[in-house]
Amino acid sequence: MLGGIIGIPFIVLSLFNHQFGISILVVVGFLVELIKKHNNIPTGMALDALLVLMLFGLLVKMIRERDYAFAKGKVSYIMLVWIFYNFIQVFNPWAPSKIAWVFTFRSMGLFLLVYYVACHSFKSMREVKTIIKVILAMSVIAALYGLKQEFIGFSDAELAWLYSDPERFQRIFQWSRLRIFGFFSNPTTYGTLMAYMGTFCFVMATGPFSNFKRFLLVAGGFLMFLAMAYAGSRTPFVLVPFGLIVFTMLTLKKEILIAMAVFFLIGTAAVLKSTSNPVIYRLQSAFIPSRSDDTMDVRFKNQKFIQPFIYRHPFGAGLGSCGDWGKRFSPDTMLANFAHDSGFVRVAVELGWVGLLLYSYFLFVILQTSVYYYLRVKDPTIKVFYLSIITIFFQLVLASYPQEVIIQLPNSIIFLSCLAAVYRMKDFDEYYTSGGKILPAEEDKETDNKVLQEPVTKEIII
Numbered sequence: 001m002l003g004g005i006i007g008i009p010f011i012v013l014s015l016f017n018h019q020f021g022i023s024i025l026v027v028v029g030f031l032v033e034l035i036k037k038h039n040n041i042p043t044g045m046a047l048d049a050l051l052v053l054m055l056f057g058l059l060v061k062m063i064r065e066r067d068y069a070f071a072k073g074k075v076s077y078i079m080l081v082w083i084f085y086n087f088i089q090v091f092n093p094w095a096p097s098k099i100a101w102v103f104t105f106r107s108m109g110l111f112l113l114v115y116y117v118a119c120h121s122f123k124s125m126r127e128v129k130t131i132i133k134v135i136l137a138m139s140v141i142a143a144l145y146g147l148k149q150e151f152i153g154f155s156d157a158e159l160a161w162l163y164s165d166p167e168r169f170q171r172i173f174q175w176s177r178l179r180i181f182g183f184f185s186n187p188t189t190y191g192t193l194m195a196y197m198g199t200f201c202f203v204m205a206t207g208p209f210s211n212f213k214r215f216l217l218v219a220g221g222f223l224m225f226l227a228m229a230y231a232g233s234r235t236p237f238v239l240v241p242f243g244l245i246v247f248t249m250l251t252l253k254k255e256i257l258i259a260m261a262v263f264f265l266i267g268t269a270a271v272l273k274s275t276s277n278p279v280i281y282r283l284q285s286a287f288i289p290s291r292s293d294d295t296m297d298v299r300f301k302n303q304k305f306i307q308p309f310i311y312r313h314p315f316g317a318g319l320g321s322c323g324d325w326g327k328r329f330s331p332d333t334m335l336a337n338f339a340h341d342s343g344f345v346r347v348a349v350e351l352g353w354v355g356l357l358l359y360s361y362f363l364f365v366i367l368q369t370s371v372y373y374y375l376r377v378k379d380p381t382i383k384v385f386y387l388s389i390i391t392i393f394f395q396l397v398l399a400s401y402p403q404e405v406i407i408q409l410p411n412s413i414i415f416l417s418c419l420a421a422v423y424r425m426k427d428f429d430e431y432y433t434s435g436g437k438i439l440p441a442e443e444d445k446e447t448d449n450k451v452l453q454e455p456v457t458k459e460i461i462i
Contacts, residue, residue, distance in 0.1 A: 018121035029410030095318025096330035104319035118420030146182035191231035198224030207384030316352035343400035378431035
């Protein structure tokens with residue numbers, strides 16, 4: 001009854017106010033695993049129901065307004081193709097379970113429709129900034145909660161959840177310490193989120209904002225990087241310098257090049273320095289192969305083992321044939337016990353090499369479109385938003401090779417919301433919308449100064 005009293009007004013408001021609905025998706029996406037540790041409320045199904053209601057509200061608005069511009073563009077079209085490809089996998093004759101397809105299609109296909117809802121709701125930069133602020137606020141709260149786990153301790157419910165599964169405990173208790181996992185189910189997802197959102201904060205701090213806002217961004221980024229370190233996953237450690245390299249290549253400013261050179265010099269010295277601290281040693285192991293306890297070798301062997309199967313199955317073995325859904329619905333199959341340990345490998349196994357090519361092209365279009373718009377907009381605020389989001393995209397694509405991150409909550413909601421922002425923000429830049437005819441503010445000033453310096457003649461200068 002309490003859930004109904006609180007939930008029904010939120011649902012009704014989300015039906016007509018999509019920006020509010022996406023904010024709710026972000027908040028619940030962060031907290032869904034935390035809720036599972038304390039009770040058995042089906043929060044995943046609640047997210048699906050909320051999305052369906054928002055799609056219904058979007059359909060009603062489209063019929064009423066007859067405005068479909070938000071759904072056009074290369075990204076929108078290739079996403080529809082990807083959703084359709086995942087949908088027809090229900091007819092895959094190699095699929096061991098149709099029920100597994102239902103559960104997997106939710107994350108691989110249905111949830112991608114969040115992109116279209118977000119595109120429709122972003123009618124100005126104000127809406128985009130609101131969603132980004134919600135994501136940043138939840139990321140800072142997640143960082144603080146993880147640091148609370150490190151310095152104060154885990155709750156009784158979290159410890160009971162941790163000890164209930166020996167395999168889970170073995171993954172989290174390493175190097176004689178419990179790795180923090182924040183709101184989430186594992187340190188890798190938590191550390192990855194902290195890595196790319198921390199990088200996002202530092203990139204945003206280079207934008208045209210007040211000193212107070214820059215201080216908040218730098219402080220938030222520092223907290224996230226600290227939480228990432230205590231999470232102890234190697235993949236996030238690699239994402240941070242990679243994201244900074246992308247940031248440097250896109251800006252190519254002298255001061256940024258010098259700052260990055262100093263950063264990498266200090267980072268190299270820190271990696272090479274001997275230490276007995278387990279957190280620092282774990283960080284160093286991400287960059288020193290001899291300390292990686294052969295985890296990458298295991299991944300390479302697994303990939304080599306599964307390659308013949310992928311070659312023989314161009315359309316894959318069906319959604320949900322490996323991973324947790326494979327263990328649940330088809331436990332006696334070879335794929336159910338196969339450790340894919342990668343988003344790309346899972347796509348290749350479940351959707352075949354045809355699906356892998358389509359998925360790779362889908363990600364390429366996203367990266368190409370993001371960079372294209374970044375290079376053409378002139379508004380400094382919109383430009384730094386593009387730059388920060390592009391950094392996130394490159395980091396998530398890289399993280400998808402050693403881990404499976406993009407389809408996990410809340411990464412999927414953040415990814416799709418930022419993708420919608422990429423498509424819509426260009427429409428709020430006067431220089432882009434005018435086809436390059438309106439000069440940026442800096443060029444306007446230079447032109448005005450030239451006009452004032454020129455001698456006045458009989459001609460009228462307009």
